[in-house]
Amino acid sequence: MARKKFIAGNWKMNLNAAGSVALAAGLAKEAASLGAVDLAVCPPFVYIPQVAAALSGSAIGVGAQDMFYENDGAFTGEVSGAMLKDVGCRYVILGHSERRHVIGESDELINRKIVKALADGLDVIFCVGELLAERDGGVTNDVVARQVTIGLSGVSGEQMARVTVAYEPVWAIGTGRTATPQQAQDVHAMTRGLLNTLYGQAVADATRIQYGGSVKASNAAELLNQADVDGALVGGASLKVADFVGIIQGAM
Numbered sequence: 001m002a003r004k005k006f007i008a009g010n011w012k013m014n015l016n017a018a019g020s021v022a023l024a025a026g027l028a029k030e031a032a033s034l035g036a037v038d039l040a041v042c043p044p045f046v047y048i049p050q051v052a053a054a055l056s057g058s059a060i061g062v063g064a065q066d067m068f069y070e071n072d073g074a075f076t077g078e079v080s081g082a083m084l085k086d087v088g089c090r091y092v093i094l095g096h097s098e099r100r101h102v103i104g105e106s107d108e109l110i111n112r113k114i115v116k117a118l119a120d121g122l123d124v125i126f127c128v129g130e131l132l133a134e135r136d137g138g139v140t141n142d143v144v145a146r147q148v149t150i151g152l153s154g155v156s157g158e159q160m161a162r163v164t165v166a167y168e169p170v171w172a173i174g175t176g177r178t179a180t181p182q183q184a185q186d187v188h189a190m191t192r193g194l195l196n197t198l199y200g201q202a203v204a205d206a207t208r209i210q211y212g213g214s215v216k217a218s219n220a221a222e223l224l225n226q227a228d229v230d231g232a233l234v235g236g237a238s239l240k241v242a243d244f245v246g247i248i249q250g251a252m
């Protein structure tokens, strides 16, 4: 089935206020010619309002890179889904490998955040992916299946319309070492099969599965050409208008 491609930029902890607005404004100018693809950018929390303003009137959605699972209260340093909606977010990335492996988030914590984000009306970009040692140990599918199953616990089939899964092998993130199109396709197909088991064929067919990990303009088309690769979550190459647009063009 034809799924509209979805390309999201994860700016991580990069840029400053002026740089964020300049990048968003540059993308907004290009957006009209890129309508064949769904687009989003995920700035650091503090720049979200300015980026949302720079993108208003364009078809590019705004997302956050994380959120907490409570509405408000004594949770120093955390940001709620309602706050993200309040400043113009449509999307939130949850379970990114840097949250899992640098900050130490568990599958269970990520699940609580996903359930809450969906209840709050946000669309979720849910990241999964194996470490290099796990790939070398032959347990990639086990790891990704565990992350998907626990992460989506309590998420209904209806809510899955607002979930994008992002497969990001940790060894490919920011390393310049991209998964081969076949390696990506294999894990994406396994993941879609698991979604079929969990939710049935219609949901499995409709759910978009992005690939992430050193995606750039020169490799995007080949990756995005795979049957089960429905978009990309882009880090480093989302920080420059020309690089990001080059990837989007590869998806069209």
Ligand code: PGA
Pocket (backbone or CB within 6 Å): 010, 168, 172, 173, 174, 175, 176, 212, 213, 214, 215, 233, 234, 235, 236, 237
């Ligand atoms: P990268 O990051 O494109 O810089 O490898 C991808 C990601 O972490 O989402």
